[in-house]
Amino acid sequence: MTSTLTHHTEHRIEVDAPARAAYDLIADVGNWPVVFPPTVHVEHVEKDETTERIRIWATANDAVKGWTSRRELDPVALRIRFRQEISQPPVAAMGGEWIIEPRSGDRCAVLLTHDYRAVGDDSANADWIAQAVDRNSTAELNSLKAAAEGAAARGGLLLTFDDVVHVAADPAAVYAFINEADQWAQRLPHVASVRMTEESPGLQLLEMDTRTPDGNTHTTKSARICFPHDRIIYKQSRTPALMSVHTGTWRFTETTDGTAVTSTHTVVLVPEAVPGVLGAGADLDDAKDYVRNALGRNSTATMLAAKQHAERRTT
Known part of the structure; x- marks a missing residue:
């Protein structure tokens, strides 16, 4: 009608x-x-x-x-x-x-x-x-x-960075590992549990419990837009305390000997949350280092697991 x-x-x-x-x-x-x-x-x-x-x-x-x-x-x-x-x-x-x-x-x-x-x-x-x-x-x-x-202060709160891993496999094989986030709890040691829905192909809602080095876990919720076998773009709707915004991209670029996988993170930091998370003496630079290292460590671990998974399947 x-x-x-x-x-x-x-x-x-x-x-x-x-x-x-x-x-x-x-x-x-x-x-x-x-x-x-x-x-x-x-x-x-x-x-x-x-x-x-x-x-x-x-x-x-x-x-x-x-x-x-x-x-x-x-x-x-x-x-x-x-x-x-x-x-x-x-x-x-x-x-x-x-x-x-x-x-x-x-x-x-x-x-x-x-x-x-x-x-x-x-x-x-x-x-x-x-x-x-x-x-x-x-x-x-x-x-x-x-x-x-807050335009004047916002630029100082924005942080963007990349990590890259090279894989001896074609982009489709590496993309499949990142796309199959519902399997990450079995494939990634830093992921405690995952709940994923995909009502339409390529449009995913992902809720994930991630382990931190001190043994705690934190929960994030993300919407993901998947473009086979080129990119997966995501944005967290539930972020850790230090970040008001967290967006990212997994990018898969074909090379002469396989695939370059790039993980890009863009975050907006919450300065008033820094003392409660990192201690009374911490400042914004400490928060930037902490977030860069924490996110980079997890995304690099994910890419290295994707590398191992994809290369094992090609041998």
């Missing part, structure tokens, strides 16, 4: 930052996974000065969804219109607008509107969408406010 009933929502927040700063954060979709909690990954399909088509993957009501949207950017009026070209059920159609309203030189309001139709005009579908729109819009506006107001 064709959907005909259109629903409308509005969400608004006051921001103690210049209107242009808020607009630029919304316009730069490449940085959305770091700024907006629901967004896992964004890619440009087409782009010119005022219009763009983007592919977005984000969490909605504890599910991973992907869709294509067209955006119209107006940097003079400080407005960005968006419309989904390809929606995912239970959404039949969705669009909306970001509107930035200057209050003064260093204050603004941000209005986020949505209009949408549910598949079949079904009330359960409409309720699901309303809940997702409200949850995501609230999270996005709160995060936009924090990012715009």
